Amino acid sequence: MSTHPVIVIGAGIMGASITYHLAARGADVTLVDAGLPGSGATRHSFGWIGRMPGDFSPAGDLRALGRHHWERLAREVPGLEVHWSGALVWGEHFSSVGTGDGQAAVREPNLTSAPARSEFRPDDGWLNPVRATEKLISAAQENGASVRFGTPVTRLVSSRGDTVDGVELGSETLDASTVVVAAGIGSTALCATAGRSLPMISSPAIMVRLGASPGLVRGIVANDMFEARQDVDGTVLIPLDYNTESSMEDLMQVGMDARRLFVKSFKGAQEAAVLSAEIGWRPMAADGEPKVGYSETPGLYIAVAHPGITLASVIGDAAAEEILTQATRDELAIYRLN
Ligand SMILES: Cc1cc2nc3c(=O)[nH]c(=O)nc-3n(C[C@H](O)[C@H](O)[C@H](O)COP(=O)(O)OP(=O)(O)OC[C@H]3O[C@@H](n4cnc5c(N)ncnc54)[C@H](O)[C@@H]3O)c2cc1C
Incomplete structure (x- = not known):
C-alpha cells in the first residue's frame, strides 16, 4: 500500500x-x-x-x-453559503409547463413585464x-x-x-x-x-457582470431572452451564448447590450453598470x-x-x-x- x-x-x-x-x-x-x-x-x-x-x-x-x-x-x-432562492422560468427553452397563476410578479416584483405564464422551481438554488x-x-x-x-x-x-x-x-x-x-x-x-x-x-460562453443595487433580482430568472441572478453584494450575473467574439471591444459590446436588456427588464436598474464581460470555457x-x-x-x-x-x-x-x-x-x- x-x-x-x-x-x-x-x-x-x-x-x-x-x-x-x-x-x-x-x-x-x-x-x-x-x-x-x-x-x-x-x-x-x-x-x-x-x-x-x-x-x-x-x-x-x-x-x-x-x-x-x-x-x-x-x-x-464552515462559511459555505448556498442560496435556495428557487428559479422563475418561462419561455420555450426553459419551461413547457408554465402556469398563469400571476405569481411571477410576486416572486420577482421588479420585473417590468412579468410573464402571464411562468414556472417556479423551488428546489433550485445558486452559490x-x-x-x-x-x-x-x-x-x-x-x-x-x-x-x-x-x-x-x-x-x-x-x-x-x-x-x-x-x-x-x-x-x-x-x-x-x-x-x-x-x-x-x-x-x-x-x-x-x-x-x-x-x-x-471547446464550449465557450460569456459571463457579463453588472454592478447594481442589491435586491433587484430575488432569485434565478431565466427565459428565452436572458438569464439573471444577483449576488448579495448587488453584482448581477448574465450568462450569454458565445458568438465568435474575439476582442475585448467585442466583449464590451456584449456587456453593454446585456446591460440595456437588464435595464429594460427590471425596474430600478437604470444605475446598473458593466463590471466585466468575459469568456469561460466549460470543460465538456x-x-x-x-x-x-x-x-x-x-x-x-x-x-x-x-x-x-x-x-x-x-x-x-x-x-x-x-x-x-x-x-x-x-x-x-x-x-x-x-
Ligand atoms: C458562462 C458559464 C456559466 C455556467 N453556468 C453554470 C451553472 O449555472 N451551473 C453549473 O452547474 N455549471 C455552470 N457552468 C459550468 C461550470 O462552471 C463548470 O462545469 C465548472 O466550473 C468546471 O469546474 P472544474 O473544476 O471542472 O474546472 P475549472 O474551474 O476550469 O478548474 C480547472 C483548474 O485546473 C487548473 N489546471 C489546468 N491545467 C493545469 C495544469 N496543467 N496544472 C495545474 N493546474 C491546472 C486550472 O488552473 C483551473 O483552476 C458554467 C460555465 C460558464 C463558462
Whole structure:
C-alpha cells in the first residue's frame, strides 16, 4: 500500500470538492493548481444548482443528487453559503409547463413585464462559485490537506511502467498513490502525457457582470431572452451564448447590450453598470457526458463534468470514496472514461 498522498490537479469547484471529501475522510491529499483557486471555468460560472423537473434520466438523477449533496455541504463546511432562492422560468427553452397563476410578479416584483405564464422551481438554488471553491479548500486544509498554487503540472509521471504514480511540476516531482485529473480544459493535455486519450470539445460562453443595487433580482430568472441572478453584494450575473467574439471591444459590446436588456427588464436598474464581460470555457467531454473514475491506466483518476457546479458536490463525495476504498459508486457507473 502506497504511503504517498493523493494528488488532485485543478483547484476549480471539482478539484476543490474532491480534495475536501478526501481530506474529510482522513486521506493524505495535496491539491495543485497552475493559478489561484477558481480561476478556470469556475470563475465565470452562473452557479445555478438545478435540474429540469420531471427529468428522471440518469443525468437528471445525478443533478438531483448534486443538489442533495450541496445541502449537506452547506451544513458541514464552515462559511459555505448556498442560496435556495428557487428559479422563475418561462419561455420555450426553459419551461413547457408554465402556469398563469400571476405569481411571477410576486416572486420577482421588479420585473417590468412579468410573464402571464411562468414556472417556479423551488428546489433550485445558486452559490458564488469562487467563494464556494475557496471555502471547500479551507475546510480541506483544516482537515490536513496541502495546497500548491501557481504551480502548473507539466506532466503525469509513470516511474513504474504503465502506472501513474506522480506528477512533474517543472523541475520537481511529487510521488502519489493516485493522481486525480480535475484540470478542466487542461485535462486532455495532462492525460495525453500518460498516453491516455480524453476527447473534449471547446464550449465557450460569456459571463457579463453588472454592478447594481442589491435586491433587484430575488432569485434565478431565466427565459428565452436572458438569464439573471444577483449576488448579495448587488453584482448581477448574465450568462450569454458565445458568438465568435474575439476582442475585448467585442466583449464590451456584449456587456453593454446585456446591460440595456437588464435595464429594460427590471425596474430600478437604470444605475446598473458593466463590471466585466468575459469568456469561460466549460470543460465538456466530447459526448457531453461527465467522465469520472479510474482510467485504464492504474493510478489515474479523472473528473471532468458538465454542469460542474451542480455536480461537484456529489462527484466529490463519490470520487473520494472510490479512491480510498476501491468501491464503485453506482451513480457514476455510466460515466466512466471507457
Ligand atoms: C458562462 C458559464 C456559466 C455556467 N453556468 C453554470 C451553472 O449555472 N451551473 C453549473 O452547474 N455549471 C455552470 N457552468 C459550468 C461550470 O462552471 C463548470 O462545469 C465548472 O466550473 C468546471 O469546474 P472544474 O473544476 O471542472 O474546472 P475549472 O474551474 O476550469 O478548474 C480547472 C483548474 O485546473 C487548473 N489546471 C489546468 N491545467 C493545469 C495544469 N496543467 N496544472 C495545474 N493546474 C491546472 C486550472 O488552473 C483551473 O483552476 C458554467 C460555465 C460558464 C463558462
